[in-house]
Amino acid sequence: MxxxxxxxVYNEAEVVGQVIKDVRAHGFPHIIVVDDGSTDESWCVASAHDVLALRLKVNRGKGAAVKTGIMAANLLNADVIVTMDGDGQHDPADIKPLITPILEGKNDVVLGSRLLHREDMPFIKVIANNVGNFFTWLFYGLLVSDSQSGFRAYSRYAALIIDTKADKYEYDSKVIREIKNNRLRFTEVPVQxxxxxxxKGKKNKQGFINGLVTLYRMVWKLIA
Structure with missing residues (x-):
C-alpha cells in the first residue's frame, strides 16, 4: 500500500536533510516536507533531497503545516499517512510498527506514544505530557497515554474524515477529539x-510557556 x-518543519535546515535520508533508508521513499514559513533554508534543503517540498508563506503553526501535508498526501491517493517531526527526535524504525495495525485493517489511527517507552524521557517532560493528557481527557473525553505526540499514522479514511480548525500545537489534542467524535478505531504503540x-537546544520547541498558550487556546475554543 x-x-x-x-x-x-520550522527552521530545521540543519537536520531536515538527514531526517529525509533516514526515512528513505527505512524503506519509505514517498515524503512530503511542509516548511511552515521558516526564516532559514529548510525548504531549499528539503527540495534538494528530491521530495515534495511545500512552503507556507508565513509561520502559521505546526497544525497548519501538518494539515497541509495530509491534504497533499490525500491528493496523491496515499493509503496510509504518517506524520513525524522534522527535528530528528523520531526514529524512522518506528514507522513500520505504526502503520502495521492500519495495513492489517485493525485500526484507523495509530498514535505513537513516548510514555509507553519513556526510559530516556526527562522527568519534567513526563509530567508535562501527563498534564496534557489530563486536559485532553477533560475537554474531549478520551484518555490516551501521549496526547501531544506528533508521530502518528492515519488510514486514508481517517485522514479524510478528521477535520480540525487548529493551526498551532493544540492540533495534536484536537485530533484526539476527532477520533472520539468520529468513532475511529485507534491504538497506541510505543515509540522512541x-x-x-x-x-534539546531548539528555541522553537513546545515548552512550558507554549504549553500554557496551548491550554488557553483549548479552553477558549470550548467557551467561545
Missing part, C-alpha cells in the same frame, strides 16, 4: 524519542 510520510544536543 502507498505510505506517505509528512514532515512539518532521540534526544540530541540539537533538539
Amino acid at each position: 502507498n505510505t506517505v510520510i509528512v514532515i512539518p 524519542t532521540l534526544y540530541t544536543s540539537y533538539s
Whole structure:
C-alpha cells in the first residue's frame, strides 16, 4: 500500500536533510516536507533531497503545516499517512510498527506514544505530557497515554474524515477529539524519542510557556 510520510518543519535546515535520508533508508521513499514559513533554508534543503517540498508563506503553526501535508498526501491517493517531526527526535524504525495495525485493517489511527517507552524521557517532560493528557481527557473525553505526540499514522479514511480548525500545537489534542467524535478505531504503540544536543537546544520547541498558550487556546475554543 502507498505510505506517505509528512514532515512539518520550522527552521530545521540543519537536520531536515538527514531526517529525509533516514526515512528513505527505512524503506519509505514517498515524503512530503511542509516548511511552515521558516526564516532559514529548510525548504531549499528539503527540495534538494528530491521530495515534495511545500512552503507556507508565513509561520502559521505546526497544525497548519501538518494539515497541509495530509491534504497533499490525500491528493496523491496515499493509503496510509504518517506524520513525524522534522527535528530528528523520531526514529524512522518506528514507522513500520505504526502503520502495521492500519495495513492489517485493525485500526484507523495509530498514535505513537513516548510514555509507553519513556526510559530516556526527562522527568519534567513526563509530567508535562501527563498534564496534557489530563486536559485532553477533560475537554474531549478520551484518555490516551501521549496526547501531544506528533508521530502518528492515519488510514486514508481517517485522514479524510478528521477535520480540525487548529493551526498551532493544540492540533495534536484536537485530533484526539476527532477520533472520539468520529468513532475511529485507534491504538497506541510505543515509540522512541532521540534526544540530541540539537533538539534539546531548539528555541522553537513546545515548552512550558507554549504549553500554557496551548491550554488557553483549548479552553477558549470550548467557551467561545
